[in-house]
Amino acid sequence: MAIPKVMGTEIEYGITVKNDRNFDPISSCVLLVNAYREEHAGKILWDYDQENPLADARGFQVDGEKYTPNQQENIARNKTLENGARYYVDHAHPEYSCPEVTNPYELVVHEKAGERIVEFSRREANTLLPSGAQMLIYKNNSDRKGNSYGCHENYLMDRRTSFKQIAEHLMPFFVSRQVYSGAGKVGTENRVQPCEFQLSQRADFFETEIALDTMVKRPIINTRDEPHADREKYRRLHVIVGDANMSEYTIYLRNGVTAIVLSMIEDGAITKDLTLHDPVRSIKDVSHDPTCTTEIELQNGKRMTAVQMQRSFLEMAESYTSSRETESWTRDVLDKWAFVLDALERDPRELSGKIDWVIKKVMIEHFMERKGLDWESPRVQMLDLQYHDLRPDKGLYYLLERQGQVERVVTDREITKAITEPPEDTRAYFRGQCLKRYGEEVFGVNWDSISFGIGEDPIKRVLMAEPLKGSRAHVEELLEQSQTAADLVKNLRA
Amino acid sequence: MIRKTATPANPLDSELLSFAMAADSSQKQKSKGGGGGEKGESGEGPQKLAKKGEKLKEEMDALVDEIDEVLEENAEEFVKNYVQRGGE
Numbered sequence: 001m002a003i004p005k006v007m008g009t010e011i012e013y014g015i016t017v018k019n020d021r022n023f024d025p026i027s028s029c030v031l032l033v034n035a036y037r038e039e040h041a042g043k044i045l046w047d048y049d050q051e052n053p054l055a056d057a058r059g060f061q062v063d064g065e066k067y068t069p070n071q072q073e074n075i076a077r078n079k080t081l082e083n084g085a086r087y088y089v090d091h092a093h094p095e096y097s098c099p100e101v102t103n104p105y106e107l108v109v110h111e112k113a114g115e116r117i118v119e120f121s122r123r124e125a126n127t128l129l130p131s132g133a134q135m136l137i138y139k140n141n142s143d144r145k146g147n148s149y150g151c152h153e154n155y156l157m158d159r160r161t162s163f164k165q166i167a168e169h170l171m172p173f174f175v176s177r178q179v180y181s182g183a184g185k186v187g188t189e190n191r192v193q194p195c196e197f198q199l200s201q202r203a204d205f206f207e208t209e210i211a212l213d214t215m216v217k218r219p220i221i222n223t224r225d226e227p228h229a230d231r232e233k234y235r236r237l238h239v240i241v242g243d244a245n246m247s248e249y250t251i252y253l254r255n256g257v258t259a260i261v262l263s264m265i266e267d268g269a270i271t272k273d274l275t276l277h278d279p280v281r282s283i284k285d286v287s288h289d290p291t292c293t294t295e296i297e298l299q300n301g302k303r304m305t306a307v308q309m310q311r312s313f314l315e316m317a318e319s320y321t322s323s324r325e326t327e328s329w330t331r332d333v334l335d336k337w338a339f340v341l342d343a344l345e346r347d348p349r350e351l352s353g354k355i356d357w358v359i360k361k362v363m364i365e366h367f368m369e370r371k372g373l374d375w376e377s378p379r380v381q382m383l384d385l386q387y388h389d390l391r392p393d394k395g396l397y398y399l400l401e402r403q404g405q406v407e408r409v410v411t412d413r414e415i416t417k418a419i420t421e422p423p424e425d426t427r428a429y430f431r432g433q434c435l436k437r438y439g440e441e442v443f444g445v446n447w448d449s450i451s452f453g454i455g456e457d458p459i460k461r462v463l464m465a466e467p468l469k470g471s472r473a474h475v476e477e478l479l480e481q482s483q484t485a486a487d488l489v490k491n492l493r494a
Numbered sequence: 495m496i497r498k499t500a501t502p503a504n505p506l507d508s509e510l511l512s513f514a515m516a517a518d519s520s521q522k523q524k525s526k527g528g529g530g531g532e533k534g535e536s537g538e539g540p541q542k543l544a545k546k547g548e549k550l551k552e553e554m555d556a557l558v559d560e561i562d563e564v565l566e567e568n569a570e571e572f573v574k575n576y577v578q579r580g581g582e
Contacts, residue, residue, distance in 0.1 A: 012581045018572075025579055092579035144573070149581030214582035240582065363561070370558045378570035385573060386566060394564045403557060 002263035003234075004327075006100050006156035006426060006467040007255055009111050011244055012093040012149040013118060014138035014388070017129065025092035028125075028135060032094050033079055033087055035124035036117060040439030045071065046078035046088065047444035047451060047461075050228075056212050057163040057225035057235065080445040082420055082435045084428030085110070087117060093149050094118060094137070099428030100447075100467050103329045104256035106423055108248050109410045113418035115139060119390040139244045140388035141201035144381065146189045148205045150214060151244035155259060156467055157235045159227075161266045166237065167210055167221045169265050172274035172298075173258075173313060174220055174241045175283045176306035178203065179292050180340050181254040183243035184357030186364070186375060186384040188288070195288040196375040197364070199357045201243045203287035209279055214240050220279055228447035230465040237262065241283075246388060246397035248409035249354040253340065256333035260317050269320040272312050275299040290361060292344050307344045314338060353407045359400065360387050430470030433479055434488075441485035452485045460489050 015032070017023040034042075048069075054062045069077065077089040084099030096114035101107050122137050129135060142148045157166070182199030192204040211219035222240045229236065239258070245251045264270055276282050277297040285294050286306045295303035304312075314337055321330055343350040352362040364383050367373070373380055389395035400406050422432030427448075434450050435442060443453035444461075451461040464470050482488035566572045 014576075014578050016576055016578075091581050093581040143576050143578040145577055147578045147580045149578060152582070215580055363557075366554045367558050367561060370555065371562075378573050379565065381573045382566050382569035383561070385576060386564075394566075396561060396564070399560060399564065400557075403560070405557070 002266040003156065003158045004102060004468060005259035005262060006102055007104075007107055007259060008098050008100050008154050009107065009255075010095055010097040010150070010152040010154070011111065011114060011139060012090060012095045012141075012151070013244075013390075014140055014143065014149065015092075015094060016136050016138075018134045018136060020129070020133040026089065029089040029092065029094045030076055031128060032118070032121050032125045032135065032137075033089055034076065035128070036079060036081075036087060036121035037124075038079070038082055038435075040435060040442060041079040041081065043075060044078075044080050044435075044439075044442050045074050045444035046080065046086070047446040047449060048074075050446050050449060052226050053224060054212070055225040057223040058210075062212055080431070080435060080442075081117070082422070082432050082439075083110070083113065083418055084422035084426075084432040085114065085117075086445075086447075087114075087121075099422050099432065100426040101423045101428075102425050102468075103327065104252045104259065104333060105329060105410065107255045108251045109414045109418045110423065111251055112248065112410065112415045115390055116415065116419055119392070122390060137390045138385060138388040139246060139390060140183065140385070141244050142185065142189065142205075144185070144187060144189055144384075146191075148190075148202060148218075150202075150240055151242050152214075153239040153242055153255060153258065155237045155239070155262050156229065157237050157262060158266050159231070159233050159235055161235075163223070163225075163235075166262075166265055168275065169261070169270045170221060171209065171279050172276050172309055173261055174239075175276060175279050175286060175296070176309035176313075177254070177257070178283070178286050179306045179310065179344055180337075180351075180355050181242055181245070181250060182287065182355075182357040183245050183250075183388075184360035184384070186381055192284060193288075197290055197361055198287045199290065200283075200287040202241065203283050206241065206280060206283050220283060229467050234467075243356070244388070245356050247354065247356045247359060247406055249336070249407050250356045252409045253333065253336055253355075256329065257313075257337050260321075260330060260333060261313060264317060264320050267320070269316060270313075271316060273298075273300065274304075274309055274312060290348065290357070292348055307341055310337075311341055314341060353405060359397075359406055360384065363387070363396065363400065424472040425468070427464040427467055427470030429472050430464065430475050433475070434485075437479060437482075438485035438488060452489060454486050454489065462489075462492060 015025055015028055017028055054064050056062055079087045081087055086097040088095055096118055098110040098114055101110055118137055122135050125135050178200045183201045185198050185201045188194050188204050190204040205218050206220050207217045208219045210221045212223045220241050222238050224238045227234045227236045277299050282296040285296055292307050293305055295305055297303055348358050349362060351358040364380055367383060387396045392398045422428040431450055441452045441454050443459050444451045448464050449461050451459050453459050478491055482491050
């Protein structure tokens with residue numbers, strides 16, 4: 001029986017400063033994340049002790065230097081927020097990792113809350129820049145010059161499911177998923193054959209099938225084995241193949257469908273062999289065809305379009321879900337998935353209010369037609385970039401949203417709440433509440449632990465190896481009974 | 495339009511307000527997603543469709559004008575200078 005699909009996303013944002021010849025991305029990132037001031041965030045460490053990004057899911061350990069910053073640098077680069085998120089500087093990008101949620105709806109709410117937190121800190125940071133200079137942030141994945149930054153999805157999986165099985169079934173799923181999960185991009189890069197417009201921001205960057213890397217020779221399936229939970233019971237599937245999406249509908253579908261397919265893999269419900277002949281080539285072929293009619297070759301010699309492949313997954317999902325109890329959101333995701341595949345087969349333009357790459361493409365085409373521009377025009381490239389601009393007044397996605405041109409999935413009230421409140425049904429609730437209630441005594445945080453520095457006592461670390469424990473139902477009473485962090489530690493021991 | 499409201503004590507609130515107000519209007523125009531409303535429209539006469547097409551074109555033209563207004567001015571230089579270090 002598949003385990004609940006606890007999930008989250010890590011978004012790396014693009015950053016630049018206009019009118020600043022000395023723009024330095026790292027110091028700009030530090031300025032940005034420190035401009036977001038929650039009461040205690042300025043002194044809490046990110047706890048690197050338990051991190052192991054060099055463990056490989058195929059069962060071996062990779063040699064390499066593990067990154068551990070000194071205390072001052074650690075605090076300057078890492079902010080743990082009261083909503084349970086981590087907001088930090090990753091290499092030369094600001095990154096927002098949303099708190100753990102249990103369903104795609106909440107995922108949209110919390111990913112969107114992240115956009116607003118980054119935008120709020122951008123405005124604050126701007127007040128500290130020299131006059132005329134302006135920091136700008138983009139929720140996209142590429143500078144169109146061969147440099148890419150990621151949007152990573154994470155899903156909790158059962159350790160008993162073999163990684164080989166996961167990788168085999170996910171390969172054709174990820175290659176074909178782009179038809180609805182792509183954020184759209186004008187042109188190609190990374191020495192890939194040219195095209196005018198493609199479905200994915202990222203497809204040009206995948207050069208190998210399975211590996212541990214995320215920065216060079218990017219693999220379609222990433223093998224990082226860092227569960228941030230009980231290692232004996234769980235894996236955290238780390239998906240690096242996706243795009244940073246703006247559309248709520250697209251984010252919802254991307255995470256919802258992927259979660260269903262992962263449950264099917266755990267339950268052995270993938271019954272068709274869709275193994276691809278050449279996934280690295282196919283991921284680009286699918287991305288480069290906005291008509292979604294290109295057929296790609298399977299290992300068994302058959303040829304199918306990406307939409308047909310997704311339909312095979314949908315059919316298996318329908319039969320899988322018909323014979324068992326499912327999560328409350330499953331039916332809605334399956335209906336939207338079917339709707340989108342039907343529309344893609346009729347005319348992808350029908351999705352111009354729902355799916356990012358279609359929204360972007362239709363917007364650009366209208367603009368080109370009215371202004372007499374072509375795909376090579378710098379203004380067209382600007383439209384692509386500015387679609388992802390986080391400024392509510394200048395960002396083109398937000399402009400379309402304001403005009404009622406794109407379909408909402410969640411409400412602004414929910415997003416606003418998620419800026420300060422953690423999800424209630426995962427350990428993010430305990431993390432967030434500890435920061436709210438005992439922030440003064442929180443010493444360090446990681447996804448699966450929180451430690452307290454109480455008076456002169458040694459640091460006390462509370463482990464949270466179960467992502468579903470620490471929910472409101474589990475700990476509200478405990479928190480109510482604990483006036484101080486010392487009470488909490490005492491009550492936990494009792 | 496945001497300025498009409500009294501200044502909230504927390505600066506975060508005032509920033510968030512602009513999002514909330516912007517989105518209020520959009521929600522009136524488009525119902526939020528959730529199961530229903532996915533069926534394609536059918537049974538419309540050609541005249542009605544033509545009229546609808548015309549209206550859509552007007553809407554899109556207005557939208558293009560609005561996009562044009564907010565689009566970064568020196569597009570060529572801006573996209574040239576937008577260079578990121580690889581991440582992840």
